[in-house]
Amino acid sequence: MRVNVVLPSNDTTTNVYLEGMKGYPDPKCKPTVKDTLAEFQLSLVNIYECGVTRVVNKITGKKVFYHRIIIEGDQEFGKEVISVKCITNGPLYNVTHGIVKRDVLPAGFQEPEDLEITSNITGSAPEPSLTIAVRQGENLVSGDLNVSPGTNLQMEIFLDKNSAPIYGLGVNYMQVTDTLTQEETIIFNGCSVDPYLFENFNTVDGDLLTAKFRAFKFPESTFVQFRGTVNVCVDRCKGVYCQGQIAYGRKRREIAPSAADPNKIYEVTMTTFIKVDYDAAADKGTASEIDQKFRQLKLANQKLARNSRAGNVFESIHVSSSKSVPDSNPSSSSEAAAKVEETILFTREVISQPEQSMGRSGSSSSRRPLLPLLATFVLVLGVVTRL
Structure with missing residues (x-):
């Protein structure tokens, strides 16, 4: 684009x-x-390359x-x-409706003599627009500001004011990457993998999700990218139990995967970046503790099922980067075989x-x-x- x-x-x-x-x-x-x-x-x-947000209508296929x-x-x-x-x-669907005709009316059926229609209300729900933000206290953390490992932060995901009265939110999966070669899962099937580093998402009214976490970094990069898959449901998304509380996240080893939310209408893939680096004035003990916890997160990821990693939940940065490499011969026959979808x-x-x-x-x-x-x-x- x-x-x-x-x-x-x-x-x-x-x-x-x-x-x-x-x-x-x-x-x-x-x-x-x-x-x-x-x-x-x-x-x-x-x-994920530049943080484009994607909204998929799960009913119509519109993106x-x-x-x-x-x-x-x-x-x-x-x-x-x-x-x-x-x-x-999205693609067009051919839907066949079948009607079964009854020869007789049910026993005790009575049709009213007068049928009065008082009103006919037709409307359409707005398309949701989501925003993701990271805050340190009341201040917004953007990509040009640096925070130290161990800094207490809060992630917020919220709907626009037109969609908030109609929809609710729930986070299914979230990954962190160094935007280069490393990636780890921090939310799996709706629950935190390591609540010390990243707590469960919680909500009061359903249209604003918040999660407290501690800043951490990858060894070879100062940028940390969060990649999340967010469900948008009519009225409110189903909460799940995680470590004794209802969250809009859970741990796979504690609860078996639940059925899909029947109110789910949209699936949103969104990202945000923060810049994390060591500060001379930062507490070295806290930074060392965060590094140890991050190594434990890597071990916890190894215990997750293979399909919980980027393979089918996310588009892996390794696969995506290979896909984004342009063809050296743009007029090749493979391009001629492509079709517009x-x-x-x-x-x-x-x-x-x-x-x-x-x-x-x-x-x-x-x-x-x-x-x-x-x-x-x-x-x-x-x-x-x-x-």
Whole structure:
């Protein structure tokens, strides 16, 4: 997916980046800026690469991919947020309805003489939009801020204000990776693998999930990526028992897998990044304890069933990276054998909000709107299947 953002001709713009990825070093997630045009190339195959969120309607098969682009300027300009959305149509289904005709009415059946229809109400539920955030106290932790191992943090996953009264949330699986070669499961079948490092998700009203955790890092990377699979259910998702409490997560060895939630409508795959590195002022004893707990997490992952790892729950970073390598010969016969499976459409939404407004309140920014900003979206086909 190629996204072109036409910036103002003046010099008020200072930075353009993907939400939550300010300072992220991967050049694939940075725009190419020429004069007043900023161009992003976002993969719809390896969605973890740059944190693209994917929403799948489990009934219709419709898929929606979205991200947010942040444009920062001077003090007068402020900051603008652009929502980029890509909609793919699911397959068409032929459904056959059968009607059984009865020759006689049931015993005691009585039809009312007068039938009065007082009202006819027709409506449609909104498509859910989810946000994932990490906080240290009241402060939002973004990709350009560094936290030390052992820092107490809280992850929040919440619905937009239009969807919150209708849907509920539940986290099925979550992984952490170093975005390179290492990955570990921290939520499996809805429950924490190691509650010391990452606690179970809890909720009060069903549309906001929170989980407390301690910052940890991989040896060869300062960036930690969280990859989660979130269920969106009508009204409220089913809770599961984990270590004596109801959570919107559980441990496989304690409870056998339960049946699928009958209220599940959407499945959302989303990611977030944090930057973790050692600080000279940090408590070395705490950092050493976290490192030991992280090694224990690796051992716990080895005890999980093989299919709990990236094989069929997640798209493994090893598989995804191999898929994302372009073909050296783009005009090869294998490309000619590919067929388009989905139709891509684009919509645009411009939002004005400061960083502090990220949350459930949905309050808008008091800064002036970005009048000269234009955004154009150009389709680059990336979702294909091989015959």
